[in-house]
Amino acid sequence: MTTTPAPILLQNGRILDPANGVDKTADLLIQDGVIHSISSSIDPPSDTEIIDVSDCLVAPGLVDMHVHFRDPGFPEKETIESGSRAAAAGGFTSVACLPNTDPVCDSAAVVKDILKKAERADARVYPIAAATVGMQGQALTDIDGLLAAGAIGFSDDGLPIESDKLMRDLLVRSKASGFAIYPHSEVFDLTRGGAMHDGAVSRALGIPGMPAEGETQMVERDIGLVRETGGRLHVLHVSARRTVEVIRAAKAEGLPVTCEACPHHFTLTEEDIRVYGTAAKMSPPLRTADDVEAIIEGLADGTIDAIATDHAPHTDEEKLRSFAEAPNGILGLETAVGSVFDELVEPGALSAADAIRKLTIEPARILGIDAGTLSIGAAADVTVIDPDMEWQVDAHAFASKSRNTPFHGWTMNGRAVLTVLGGRVTYRTGER
Numbered sequence: 001m002t003t004t005p006a007p008i009l010l011q012n013g014r015i016l017d018p019a020n021g022v023d024k025t026a027d028l029l030i031q032d033g034v035i036h037s038i039s040s041s042i043d044p045p046s047d048t049e050i051i052d053v054s055d056c057l058v059a060p061g062l063v064d065m066h067v068h069f070r071d072p073g074f075p076e077k078e079t080i081e082s083g084s085r086a087a088a089a090g091g092f093t094s095v096a097c098l099p100n101t102d103p104v105c106d107s108a109a110v111v112k113d114i115l116k117k118a119e120r121a122d123a124r125v126y127p128i129a130a131a132t133v134g135m136q137g138q139a140l141t142d143i144d145g146l147l148a149a150g151a152i153g154f155s156d157d158g159l160p161i162e163s164d165k166l167m168r169d170l171l172v173r174s175k176a177s178g179f180a181i182y183p184h185s186e187v188f189d190l191t192r193g194g195a196m197h198d199g200a201v202s203r204a205l206g207i208p209g210m211p212a213e214g215e216t217q218m219v220e221r222d223i224g225l226v227r228e229t230g231g232r233l234h235v236l237h238v239s240a241r242r243t244v245e246v247i248r249a250a251k252a253e254g255l256p257v258t259c260e261a262c263p264h265h266f267t268l269t270e271e272d273i274r275v276y277g278t279a280a281k282m283s284p285p286l287r288t289a290d291d292v293e294a295i296i297e298g299l300a301d302g303t304i305d306a307i308a309t310d311h312a313p314h315t316d317e318e319k320l321r322s323f324a325e326a327p328n329g330i331l332g333l334e335t336a337v338g339s340v341f342d343e344l345v346e347p348g349a350l351s352a353a354d355a356i357r358k359l360t361i362e363p364a365r366i367l368g369i370d371a372g373t374l375s376i377g378a379a380a381d382v383t384v385i386d387p388d389m390e391w392q393v394d395a396h397a398f399a400s401k402s403r404n405t406p407f408h409g410w411t412m413n414g415r416a417v418l419t420v421l422g423g424r425v426t427y428r429t430g431e432r
Helices: 080-090 108-120 143-149 164-177 200-205 213-229 241-252 263-267 270-280 289-301 336-345 352-359 361-367
Strands: 008-017 022-031 034-039 049-052 057-060 062-067 092-097 124-127 153-155 232-235 257-261 382-392 411-421 424-428
Touching (some): 008 382, 062 336, 062 352, 080 108, 080 424, 092 382, 092 411, 108 124, 143 164, 213 232, 241 257, 257 289, 263 289, 336 352, 336 411
Parallel strands (some): 092 124
Antiparallel strands (some): 022 034, 057 382
């Protein structure tokens, strides 16, 4: 039997709810698992836990629209349980999982299995199902059956949908049913065999490169298909200046195109591979300082709608392989807030309100989920962030099962100190 959590009163915090245009110092009362009231002075029920959050931001629970929880199939890397704990530790209450599991999330049975495992997890988990059977790019999955089972969108994860016909058909279905397509944008004919960004650093290190044009050309193709069909396209992990420019033009045209950027793509460059090696290997790869500048510009002017982590756990053994053989991906959930406040808010590229918007209501709207607000009566998914907290990243203390991050040992400013899911505290600083 599920018990209703005791009321919680968050006192004296800066209530930051971009969805409702709220930015003020006030108290927030959580009762019966929902947002009960927001006011300058609240007299709480007698059994209320009162928490002073002075000098902190009280925001809607953060929404990460791009994670890999490796469940089913790879419990040594991550599970829904451990991934959700990592989400809570990072301030995230809702996450969308990509489908590169084993078996691939291409059937109603796998979607239902994921949702069943997530029932008692520390985050709300939303499956994005495979667009093609087995992510093999040959035939579309049972779109209607997957939607009925609980999938919220479609992607072939780290594999591009290379067939023009299949992508067009998928976008036609998107237009009819309202879901978004989340493709990995890469032209393999340009990038095949590459392991990092193609440029001066790759040539100096003798590592085969992946040109940025491989990303941009696929995004251009997909935008052309959106223009034909009217389907909804969301571009995952934008990494290159030309891609930002192409998406900016598509938005100016009024096309239903959205996109996201990941913290590593506005924090690190190809030069960091000299220091961090395979810990900084990912796809799309870290690119140039100019590309980083373009990502930040795109976030600032609204071209880039959301910030997502692309949380991608791998074992130490895998990441200790040679650069060519090591898998792509880094962890992101537990360092995202620190990266955002260090790299975007503190330098003034984004206001705190704009950053919270890109971590809450914008990804929620794109995904089509009921999240990202502090509306009265809404589920009490709340994140308290101390924007000035200085802390050192310790990968060994992560809630994730994996440790693959280049940020280990970094000092960051800004951290989620309290996470509440449906009125239940799932994380608070100093507790595990």
